[in-house]
Amino acid sequence: MSHVGVPRGTVRKRRSLALLTAGVLTIPALAGCSSDTEETSRGVPQDIAPAARDRVADGSTVNWAVDAMPTTLNAFQADADSATTRITGALLPTLFPMDASGRPKLNPDYLESAKIIEREPKQVVLYKLNQQAVWSDGREIGAPDFVAQWRALSGKDSAFWTARNAGYERIEKIERGADDLQVRVTFAKPYADWRSLFSPLYPKEITGSPDAFNDGARTALKNTAGPFQLKGVSKAKGTVTLVRSPRWWGEKAKLDSIVFRAVAPEDRTKALADGTVHITDVDATTANRIALALRDGGNGQPLTHGPGADLTPAAALRSWALAHGSDEEQAEIAQAAREKNRKAVVAYGAEQKALRGYAVRKSLEPAYTQLALNGESGPLADDRVRRAVARALDRQELAETVLKPLGLPAKPLGSHLALAGQPGYKDGSGALGDQNTKEAQALLADAGWTQGGAAEKPKDTKAGSEAEKKDAEDKKKDADKEGTENTEKTEAEKKKTDKAEADDKETDKADRTDKDEEKAEKKADTTDKDEDKADRAAVGSDDSAASRAEGLYIVGQDNKPGAGPVQAPDASTATHVLAPSRAAAAQGLALLRQASAVSEDSTTAEAASKATAQDKATAQEKQPGGAAGAYAPLGTAAPAPASANGPLGKDGKTLTLRFVLPSGPGSQTLRGVGERIAAMLERIGIGTEITKVPDESYFKDHIASGDYDLALYSWPATAYPATDGRPIYAKPEPATDGSLLVEQNYTRVGTDHIDQLFDQAVAELDEKAARELMKQADARIWAAAGSIPLFQRPQLVAVDKKLANVGAFGFAAPRYQDIGFTDRQAAGSPADRKK
Numbered sequence: 001m002s003h004v005g006v007p008r009g010t011v012r013k014r015r016s017l018a019l020l021t022a023g024v025l026t027i028p029a030l031a032g033c034s035s036d037t038e039e040t041s042r043g044v045p046q047d048i049a050p051a052a053r054d055r056v057a058d059g060s061t062v063n064w065a066v067d068a069m070p071t072t073l074n075a076f077q078a079d080a081d082s083a084t085t086r087i088t089g090a091l092l093p094t095l096f097p098m099d100a101s102g103r104p105k106l107n108p109d110y111l112e113s114a115k116i117i118e119r120e121p122k123q124v125v126l127y128k129l130n131q132q133a134v135w136s137d138g139r140e141i142g143a144p145d146f147v148a149q150w151r152a153l154s155g156k157d158s159a160f161w162t163a164r165n166a167g168y169e170r171i172e173k174i175e176r177g178a179d180d181l182q183v184r185v186t187f188a189k190p191y192a193d194w195r196s197l198f199s200p201l202y203p204k205e206i207t208g209s210p211d212a213f214n215d216g217a218r219t220a221l222k223n224t225a226g227p228f229q230l231k232g233v234s235k236a237k238g239t240v241t242l243v244r245s246p247r248w249w250g251e252k253a254k255l256d257s258i259v260f261r262a263v264a265p266e267d268r269t270k271a272l273a274d275g276t277v278h279i280t281d282v283d284a285t286t287a288n289r290i291a292l293a294l295r296d297g298g299n300g301q302p303l304t305h306g307p308g309a310d311l312t313p314a315a316a317l318r319s320w321a322l323a324h325g326s327d328e329e330q331a332e333i334a335q336a337a338r339e340k341n342r343k344a345v346v347a348y349g350a351e352q353k354a355l356r357g358y359a360v361r362k363s364l365e366p367a368y369t370q371l372a373l374n375g376e377s378g379p380l381a382d383d384r385v386r387r388a389v390a391r392a393l394d395r396q397e398l399a400e401t402v403l404k405p406l407g408l409p410a411k412p413l414g415s416h417l418a419l420a421g422q423p424g425y426k427d428g429s430g431a432l433g434d435q436n437t438k439e440a441q442a443l444l445a446d447a448g449w450t451q452g453g454a455a456e457k458p459k460d461t462k463a464g465s466e467a468e469k470k471d472a473e474d475k476k477k478d479a480d481k482e483g484t485e486n487t488e489k490t491e492a493e494k495k496k497t498d499k500a501e502a503d504d505k506e507t508d509k510a511d512r513t514d515k516d517e518e519k520a521e522k523k524a525d526t527t528d529k530d531e532d533k534a535d536r537a538a539v540g541s542d543d544s545a546a547s548r549a550e551g552l553y554i555v556g557q558d559n560k561p562g563a564g565p566v567q568a569p570d571a572s573t574a575t576h577v578l579a580p581s582r583a584a585a586a587q588g589l590a591l592l593r594q595a596s597a598v599s600e601d602s603t604t605a606e607a608a609s610k611a612t613a614q615d616k617a618t619a620q621e622k623q624p625g626g627a628a629g630a631y632a633p634l635g636t637a638a639p640a641p642a643s644a645n646g647p648l649g650k651d652g653k654t655l656t657l658r659f660v661l662p663s664g665p666g667s668q669t670l671r672g673v674g675e676r677i678a679a680m681l682e683r684i685g686i687g688t689e690i691t692k693v694p695d696e697s698y699f700k701d702h703i704a705s706g707d708y709d710l711a712l713y714s715w716p717a718t719a720y721p722a723t724d725g726r727p728i729y730a731k732p733e734p735a736t737d738g739s740l741l742v743e744q745n746y747t748r749v750g751t752d753h754i755d756q757l758f759d760q761a762v763a764e765l766d767e768k769a770a771r772e773l774m775k776q777a778d779a780r781i782w783a784a785a786g787s788i789p790l791f792q793r794p795q796l797v798a799v800d801k802k803l804a805n806v807g808a809f810g811f812a813a814p815r816y817q818d819i820g821f822t823d824r825q826a827a828g829s830p831a832d833r834k835k
């Protein structure tokens with residue numbers, strides 16, 4: 001299927017350069033997270049029509065559809081994409097490809113062995129190469145190729161234009177071992193994901209100089225080492241042609257050639273029917289058409305679907321009458337319409353007949369779809385609002401919407417860092433909690449979003465260009481205060497307001513225990529007001545660009561709950577930090593205590609327990625208006641929750657989030673999911689403005705730039721979460737020019753603690769211990785509520801029924817040399833044959 005919503009080049013860029021605790025939330029026990037044992041999970045098996053090699057005929061050509069022509073054949077450049085990965089997989093060495101369970105597995109075609117031979121004083125890995133492994137020019141694969149790639153990707157030479165250097169920068173030296181077939185790699189710092197390195201491995205002729213690396217490998221690979229070699233690239237035809245390599249030392253490729261052909265998703269049904277492709281990812285609509293074609297078979301009955309299928313007998317009779325009536329003008333129009341419909345029926349029938357030659361092979365793609373919440377500014381800068389959004393979602397319903405009609409297991413994904421079936425997978429969603437409308441409403445109420453809030457007059461507004469008017473406005477307000485109160489408030493409202501103000505004063509008196517705390521709270525108030533003012537300045541703007549410039553909201557693991565605001569290094573580039581209230585702080589500590597069940601962080605757990613006990617009395621004093629189980633013990637009276645009968649608001653602003661979705665024909669499923677999410681949010685009073693943008697600009701111009709509140713996009717699976725996950729969830733840092741360095745964390749939500757867990761895991765050479773660290777990190781990513789995994793993406797691949805060992809691969813990398821036709825007559829037929 002189309003990969004709209006998947007960041008371009010993510011598989012490579014995940015190793016590139018380039019949240020937490022205030023709010024009201026009842027935390028359930030961490031389901032699936034309280035045990036030390038790994039959760040048993042089963043992935044969906046691959047569907048590739050496996051066949052023994054002796055059943056696969058030699059010869060023929062296969063046409064394989066890709067989304068677009070690859071812009072580069074250098075997998076380490078920023079614009080490498082899925083086509084780059086697919087093509088280089090057949091041409092270059094991959095030392096540890098993923099197997100069907102998502103584990104890295106040694107490739108015997110290139111390696112006899114690879115293992116850590118020393119851990120102290122430094123980590124040393126020894127590679128023993130297959131003695132038959134050679135490049136297509138006859139030269140042995142050896143240490144010089146490893147050295148050249150290390151130097152190009154280490155990041156020390158800026159002349160090499162690379163998208164990532166993760167792992168390579170930890171290498172201290174590479175040298176020849178006991179003989180030419182041994183490569184000894186010494187690391188300056190321990191690196192758990194060493195198996196991720198040197199895949200794909202390029203020859204030294206490409207990685208040895210910046211010119212060859214930057215430009216030479218974009219459109220040509222003269223030296224390869226796979227079962228196929230590159231024959232040519234035709235931009236005019238939109239094809240990349242590979243042919244069987246005569247230098248390949250492994251099992252001989254069954255096919256003579258593979259032609260990767262650029263076919264847009266909307267054109268793939270026709271391409272299949274025309275016989276111009278044999279293998280292509282398809283969407284649910286095309287998959288359904290193939291299923292109908294196979295069902296109908298050759299029964300000779302008229303099709304009950306397609307053009308004209310919904311024409312009733314009465315409508316058909318009326319059409320005939322008009323076409324043969326006395327009104328010549330109407331008759332001509334009706335006859336033209338009938339002729340057009342007849343041709344459409346004939347064309348559809350011919351396509352359906354041709355589609356009988358294909359099968360849809362399905363599994364779950366090694367990628368997951370998430371709801372991203374932009375926490376940089378606006379309402380979602382408040383983690384209580386982010387959590388409310390998350391708690392409003394019925395993830396089971398969303399998974400069933402996409403996967404159940406396809407006959408695939410419909411279970412929500414429980415991890416950001418592993419997929420079901422992979423080692424280390426564990427459902428960590430309990431750190432945030434399941435769907436709960438009342439809890440979501442309580443979170444919003446605690447954040448100040450109420451049903452009548454949109455009609456309230458803003459308090460102490462100062463924003464942007466209005467700042468210079470403050471003095472004049474303050475004088476006017478002082479003069480008109482009494483009159484304004486009399487005209488805008490009823491007597492009852494005034495009493496209520498007076499009482500609330502008295503309560504606020506009493507609370508302030510209790511909370512301000514010393515002079516330092518008083519200053520911190522005043523500063524927090526100022527920060528909150530400034531943030532509200534900036535938000536109001538953005539109202540009315542189509543894309544809320546002003547509100548998105550406010551900065552990053554980071555509260556939690558970096559600062560103790562209830563502490564004062566964090567000071568940015570420079571006031572001109574400061575990010576806004578919302579200091580949690582005492583009620584929210586108690587909740588935050590509860591959240592940390594729950595996360596500790598996963599991390600076994602005894603220090604955090606002890607601190608959380610002590611602070612919770614200390615704040616318990618304070619919370620009980622506020623029983624009237626407390627959310628049960630939220631910032632007070634279970635049983636505390638809850639406040640009137642936000643009504644679902646109308647939109648929520650605060651300080652005269654309606655709570656509305658901008659939901660950006662792709663508009664292309666291959667994105668129907670994504671849009672359908674987005675509309676369901678919007679309906680779920682509406683039930684708790686959150687409005688959404690759905691903005692549909694072109695597929696080609698969706699990610700670059702909106703997701704990466706932060707021009708959204710809510711968005712749906714996908715991340716691919718990885719066997720190396722400590723390396724590949726860090727740039728996605730790393731805490732954004734301010735750059736010297738005042739901007740944020742987000743790497744690939746497009747939600748702009750992160751904490752120092754999450755970063756530390758990634759850093760510990762990537763240096764942990766004990767695999768079991770590293771996985772435990774990743775589970776702890778995942779629990780904290782869930783709690784931050786910047787990214788909500790929804791479901792693993794379906795993988796639907798239409799394949800010529802006579803082809804074997806190809807289809808929906810799931811986690812596993814294809815074995816290109818095993819792909820071929822099981823029918824010898826088909827193997828000798830032309831590649832563009834009509835079915």
